[in-house]
Amino acid sequence: MAATAQLAGRLAGAALRVALAAALALLLPAYRVYRLTASLLGALLHEDDVAGKVVLITGASSGIGEHLAYEYARRGAYLALVARREESLREVGDAAAALGSPGVLVTPADVSSPDDCRKFVDDTIRYFGRLDHLVNNAAIWQVGKFEEVTDVNHFRKLMDINFWGHVYPTRYAIPHLKKTHGRIVGVTSNSSYIFIPRNTFYNASKAAVLNFYDTLRMELAGDVAVTEVVPGVVESEITKGKMLTKDGAMAVDQAERDVRPSRLAQHCILQP
Template sequence: MYESCFNNTFTNELVFYVLLSLVFLISPFLFIWELIITLRSSFRPNENMSGKVVLITGASSGLGELMAYEYAKRGACLAIIAIQEPGSRLEQVAQIARELGSPDVLFLFADVSKIDDCRMFVDNTVKYFGQLDHLVCNAGIGPIYSIDIDVSKFEPVMDINFWGSVYPTHFAIPHLMKTHGKIIVNASSSGVLNVPKGGVYNASKAALISFYESLRHEVSPKVTIAIVTLGFINTHIITAKYSTNIAAGVRLKRDIGDVYPTMAPGACAKAIVAGVCKGETSITQPRFIKALFLVKFLFPELYRLYVNMYFSSMHDKLQKGGG
């Protein structure tokens, strides 16, 4: 019955602008609602993590390492996962986590892009601890895409960033159902904002957001899913050194943190774990990123203009080393 509205160009546009006007009219109430939700979460009791079991992938460095420490301070038992490579700090991370208060830490070397490895570390975690309460899908890589580079070199991005979260999730769900547990997935704001030169990385994170938003409906209310969308966090993954060590992608001459506003990784990890323990299902840090989400969806042309003006000049600085 509505086809006539959408088949006609004028009425199709009219419906859009009418709905947009309604959004603006009720936006003050929406902002008040967001404020109320934020304030309510501040008073919501924290989940007691003492003795609970948390599995974290990509835990040998960066946010994975720091989230392990935050969980350790809360008394959680940990299973930390990372790929085995020269100079891996996974065992050291396990020791520090014990010193910070974790009753027990299991560390396992595995490749999250391999389904058998994922089955192994989930099964071994449950066999060792007897349960699983939180699954933190954090492992990921972030090469900078360019059309000048052989596209086949970017295949590991989807294998690690997307399947490297989906595989352990698949094997963990039956155990999380028993404990009414949680899945925390590091999906990145790039999956929404589509920053230039992100290319395949953006696509992998967008796929994560879509997958876990859909999965919510299948596992709720027994399992809670927290989707984390982060801006630039000042970890090793945004350094020039990282871009030269990774197998594919554009090589940078300056750290991304030199030209873009970044958040300290310790503060970010603390905010993520605190939000998860408060029961939040959508976590964005730094918080201003949420405003960019709104601009992108409501005013796409304005957002593209902003991206072209801001990101293009900044990327030139990263590649040329300019001031």
């Protein structure tokens, strides 16, 4: 009797898992269609004329942040550019000015430091007198199976940059953005819901920051707009193999770089 009951329990559990998998297969594509449609409609309805506005971009020395700086510059925005590498940041600033930005402030800083974040927001206000867009973009990447990690504490830095590096600037910028009815743009990743093996901490950090912005949008409704940029694989230092290793060291993995697409986003969702 006990064996029969145990077998029946296992069969019931298996049937439940199959039913859940079937439901997800039906519902998840529809959910993604909804997100994409809502985001595109929202982008059309809420498109900003950014000429003459002040835009602060973190992680602006390369990759997505660099090219966002160029796009804002072409549209006539003033720029405050933030990253840790001053030389690369100044090169981006010079290029942005050449593309049409009427004024560029370069501020080397570490977004994982609350003091640095407070300072670069304050510097922006002192220099330009206002803030219209905050673009939180800075991030680092990690590759390696969770069980192979030698010490999980090595990856606190990743969460400090990928999550808290969005929270701190947002915290200090909100009072200024409320005055201009401005916008927060959070660059996250589709790794927040498409779970890639060997990216345990990276996936978790992106899911955390995506939920942060989803909640913040409700709290700031009517005062500050919130847009989430959710890219797939794009060409950047990350896809060129720059990452935290299982030992917590920053390195360039040539093999990992070679197996990743070197050009282009698989898809990008904008959620206004």
